[in-house]
Amino acid sequence: MGEFFKNFFDIKFWKFLLVGVINTIVGEGVVLLCLQVIGWKNFAWGAGAAAVAGTVVGSIVSYFMNKYFTFKNKEKGIGPMVRFTVNIVVCLLIRVVAATAVTEGCKALSLTMFSMDVNTFAAYLGWAVGACVFVACNYIGQRFFAFKEK
Secondary structure (H helix, E strand, O other): OHHHHHHHOOHHHHHHHHHHHHHHHHHHHHHHHHHHHOOHHHOOOHHHHHHHHHHHHHHHHHHHHHHHHHOOOOOOOOHHHHHHHHHHHHHHHHHHHHHHHHHHHHHHHOOOOOOOOHHHHHHHHHHHHHHHHHHHHHHHHHHHHHOOOO
C-alpha cells in the first residue's frame, strides 16, 4: 500500500496542483476582467457569463499545461481533448452531487460552526467538500483517462 501512495503522489501530483493554482488564478482573473474592466457587472447575465468565460479560459490553460507539463502526453489528434472535456464534465457533476449532499445533510442535521447560521455554514462546507472532491476526481481522471500513459 505504501508503494501505491508513493507512485500516486509523485511529481505529477505536485505539478497538477501547481497547474491548478495557475489555471484558477487565470480563470478568476478573466472573471474579474469581464465584470470590472469590460463592465459585464452592469448586465443581468453578466456574472453568469463571466463565470463561464473564466471556466472556459481556465480549462484551456489546464488542458495545455497538464497535457505538456504535468503528464507529458505526446498523443496527437483530438482524443486527449475529448477525454479531457468528458473528464471535466463528469468531475463537475460529481462535485455538484457531493456539494449538494453535504449542504442538505448539514441543513437536515442543523450542523453549524463558527457562529454561522445553519444555511451559511452548510453552503460553505458544501462548497469546500465539492471543491476537494472535484480536485481529487479531476486528478484521477486526467492522469488515468485523459492523459493516460500508453
